[in-house]
Amino acid sequence: MTSPFDRIRPAATTARQVADLAVAFGLTIAPGQPADAAVTCVASDNRVIRPGDLFVALPGARAHGAQFAADAVGRGATAVLTDARGLEFAEGLGVPVLVADDPRAVLGSVAAWVLGNPADDLMTFGVTGTNGKTTTTYQLDHLLRALGWTGGLIGTVETRSGDRVIASTLTTPEAADLQALLAAMREDHVRTLAMEVSSHALAQHRVDGIVFGVAGFTNLTQDHLDFHGDFESYFATKAELFTPARARRGVVTIDDTWGERMAAEARIPVATLTTLPGKQADWTVTDVAPSGTGSAFTLTHRDGRTLRTSTSLPGAYNVANAALAVTMVLEGGCDVRDVSEALAAADGLSATVPGRMEVLATAPRVVVDFAHNTEALELALAALRPTTSGRLAVVFGATGDRDPGKRPFMGAAAVRGADVVYVTDDDPHDEDPAKVRAEVLAGASPDGAPGTVVTEAGGADSRTVEVHEVAPRADAVRAAILAAGVDDTVLVAGRGHETIQEIAGVDHVLDDRVEARAALAARTA
Incomplete structure (x- = not known):
């Protein structure tokens, strides 16, 4: 097994002396170990070590990375960086061993230093928030390329270095992989970088060594609370991006109270943005006009600058x-004139975002989207409702071993927004899929069982919603599409671009888009 980022590393590097590294970061070279060596790159996974690498051995949940130091040295590592506990495993290997109190906390900065701080040679844009990070970074990359720059993109779906494209395994790569990738982008003459910055990445120091030119905030809704514990901790982690150590300037969407708070508490200069009528901000969206599948809009600054x-x-x-x-x-x-002209030439922000409101067919309309939490599901259904002349169906599930508190809320959101609901599996992981479905169904119907549900709006606003439980997921996608009328819309939500479903530790090939196309072909047949 190798990291996909092993294929994106700089071809040329400059040797850095271990002694200089120790001085630069206040590290100790373990006594009794060699002190004279040079490193050219950094890796924290022994399986991707190349000759000349510094191997950073981190403590893990199940094993200490230093237990693999001998293998790393055998693959060509010329030095090891670890903590006091890791030193027990790394001594006697014939290479310098550097010791840090918290090696993870210095990994990103060390990797950046070894590679000559590659982020400093890029115009960098980092986007955080619960929903919208992927779409926003794709739109950023689309616009920056329209302006004539060679772009880089790092996010949930894929990584791009100019014209090179590779699938992503993490929303934000591990720190050593990230810095090597940035150095490779510099060699590819990439000028701009649009990057998703997840809360996990901030908490785990993955973006250390980068000070973004502009940081952006989309929104904050319930997600990842299994990792952060509560909303306050989740918010505080996101807020780290809006500090001088992480960014020079920010743009904060203040359409929700968390955005308002983010703008108020940011420790860097921020410009505010709103799409809500009557709300005051530095930048305001007005005159929104739905057209086809998208919308035209006007963006205006309080100083009078404007573009459509x-x-x-x-x-x-x-x-x-x-x-x-x-x-x-x-x-x-x-x-603003250059941006306006570039957008006009590029037919607006027309980037295709894999698995994000991706339309696969029109009669019935079949849409695949990554919406995997309550608000994202509500927004996706609300976006499709006005242009659905027939019934609106949704196929979705909830992830196992992740934030169980949101499951009933997702079920309730589906019933509020759709006419036909298919509750199925997402990634069960090590949790019983039937249990996860039951917790979703508990919010979808009064008795927590499939059947017909009458919404609580009352009177003429009440609706009758069909609720089905169908598993496995491929069967649910097929059932929804085969049952749909030509004027109906089927939203397949939750997995978007993902192609692997994990069940009890086993990876299964599953792509919602492939299953949907197969069901559409069966309709034709």
């Missing part, structure tokens, strides 16, 4: 994502 453009993706939340992308570029120093 469009997004090809449906829904008000995608207008917010598109506006954030444009605003970040403008706040990065680009002239």
